[in-house]
Amino acid sequence: MNRHTLRRALDELVLEGRVLxxxxxxxxxxxxxxxxxxxxxxxxxxxxxxxxxxVEARLLEARQRPAGAAEATHLGIGEGGxxxxxxxxxxxxxxxxxxIRHCYAVSRSELLADYQGGSLRRYLAxxxxxxxxxxxxIGARLPNREEAARLLMPRHAPLLTVLTLSRDRxxxxxxxxxxxxRADRFQYQVAP
Numbered sequence: 001m002n003r004h005t006l007r008r009a010l011d012e013l014v015l016e017g018r019v020l021x022x023x024x025x026x027x028x029x030x031x032x033x034x035x036x037x038x039x040x041x042x043x044x045x046x047x048x049x050x051x052x053x054x055v056e057a058r059l060l061e062a063r064q065r066p067a068g069a070a071e072a073t074h075l076g077i078g079e080g081g082x083x084x085x086x087x088x089x090x091x092x093x094x095x096x097x098x099x100i101r102h103c104y105a106v107s108r109s110e111l112l113a114d115y116q117g118g119s120l121r122r123y124l125a126x127x128x129x130x131x132x133x134x135x136x137x138i139g140a141r142l143p144n145r146e147e148a149a150r151l152l153m154p155r156h157a158p159l160l161t162v163l164t165l166s167r168d169r170x171x172x173x174x175x176x177x178x179x180x181x182r183a184d185r186f187q188y189q190v191a192p
Contacts, residue, residue: 064082
């Protein structure tokens with residue numbers, strides 16, 4: 001087999017998301033995408049751990065900032081309100097697969113002050129604030145340079161995006177999460 005034919009075949013496998021080519025690191029075969037069952041009470045870490053995956057969430061940043069108009073509306077904090085934004089990077093079996101921006105009304109800052117990583121759902125439930133997903137909007141887009149670098153993926157490969165609103169037991173909005181996940185490593189299963 002000639003080398004150009006082999007290179008074209010590898011290029012096709014990269015485009016299909018079956019292999020990952022990294023300059024200076026070589027090419028590695030990727031596993032089939034993991035299916036995440038997306039239900040009202042499902043938590044990322046618990047659901048994927050139950051499937052036998054090793055799940056890790058690292059806190060990259062915690063900051064307070066002015067809420068955008070959509071965030072203020074979703075969280076019910078009013079125009080000009082502030083949010084606490086936690087950015088986490090999720091790993092599945094040692095590979096980065098999702099980058100998530102979790103936004104909370106700044107009044108929740110004290111409750112979240114000790115969070116250092118791991119399942120945010122579990123952390124909040126342990127603090128007496130279990131959450132239920134009440135709204136999710138799924139989309140797709142290409143990553144920017146920073147996202148591609150953090151998720152170890154090419155910039156031409158698609159991301160799955162999910163905007164999720166979660167509420168407490170009384171129905172009050174608590175968390176607005178914006179996640180991006182590698183489409184070659186992740187699929188969402190939505191059940192009625």
